[in-house]
Amino acid sequence: xxxxxxxxAILISGSGTNLQSFIDRSADGGMALDLSLVFSNRPxxxxxxxxxxxxxxxxxxxxxxxxSREQFDRAVAAKLDEWKPELLVLAGFMRILSPxxxxxxxxxxxxxxxxxxPAYTGLNTHERVLEAxxxxxxxxxxxxxxxxxxxxxxxxxxxxxxxxxxxxxxMARVQEVEHEIYPIAADWFAQGRLSCRxxxxxxxxxxxxxxxxxxxx
Ligand code: GAR
Numbered sequence: 001x002x003x004x005x006x007x008x009a010i011l012i013s014g015s016g017t018n019l020q021s022f023i024d025r026s027a028d029g030g031m032a033l034d035l036s037l038v039f040s041n042r043p044x045x046x047x048x049x050x051x052x053x054x055x056x057x058x059x060x061x062x063x064x065x066x067x068s069r070e071q072f073d074r075a076v077a078a079k080l081d082e083w084k085p086e087l088l089v090l091a092g093f094m095r096i097l098s099p100x101x102x103x104x105x106x107x108x109x110x111x112x113x114x115x116x117x118p119a120y121t122g123l124n125t126h127e128r129v130l131e132a133x134x135x136x137x138x139x140x141x142x143x144x145x146x147x148x149x150x151x152x153x154x155x156x157x158x159x160x161x162x163x164x165x166x167x168x169x170x171m172a173r174v175q176e177v178e179h180e181i182y183p184i185a186a187d188w189f190a191q192g193r194l195s196c197r198x199x200x201x202x203x204x205x206x207x208x209x210x211x212x213x214x215x216x217x
Pocket of ligand 1: 017122178
């Protein structure tokens with residue numbers, strides 16, 4: 001799959017439903033993204049099968065084979081750079097990135113996190129939202145910096161939490177939202193409309209005072 005757009009590597013560790021949303025959106029046409037490569041740190045990740053089914057190149061390096069985080073990250077970057085990616089999309093890539101890696105791709109890494117950041121960084125966000133009895137939950141697309149889940153926020157998808165929702169059900173609803181918002185934000189970058197400068201997010205040459213929030217039913 002290649003449309004001479006913005007060369008993009010998608011990094012995954014698991015199921016890859018977000019990856020699938022990019023594949024589907026690309027197949028529909030009209031995306032400025034060129035899905036050049038899908039990379040996984042886990043060979044069993046189902047997302048690799050999704051990529052192969054869509055005729056996208058894949059690569060896998062297992063982190064267990066390296067002594068340090070940075071050694072692994074340098075090996076990953078050497079592999080990714082064979083495809084000369086202009087954008088890295090983290091889609092359920094469950095690795096903390098070294099400062100070296102973040103610097104190597106400065107301003108060119110996007111992540112999606114299943115919470116309305118800055119609330120609920122880290123893991124088990126759906127359980128924590130339910131425990132806290134929050135009225136709203138959702139997901140955030142942000143630029144990646146050295147601070148875990150702390151980079152400048154671009155776009156949030158927000159839902160109202162129903163009182164009876166269990167974590168699995170909530171996760172499924174949040175993922176539906178992710179599948180809508182992530183390709184949109186990544187495509188803004190691919191179109192040259194979105195950038196990160198000095199910690200600020202610029203969209204169409206305007207500095208965002210905060211993330212754009214889109215409500216979902
Ligand atoms: C997504 O919900 C994503 O937000 C989350 O992992 C899931 C991956 O699902 N990412 C993180 O928690 C990163 N902190 P997928 O493999 O089906 O796309």
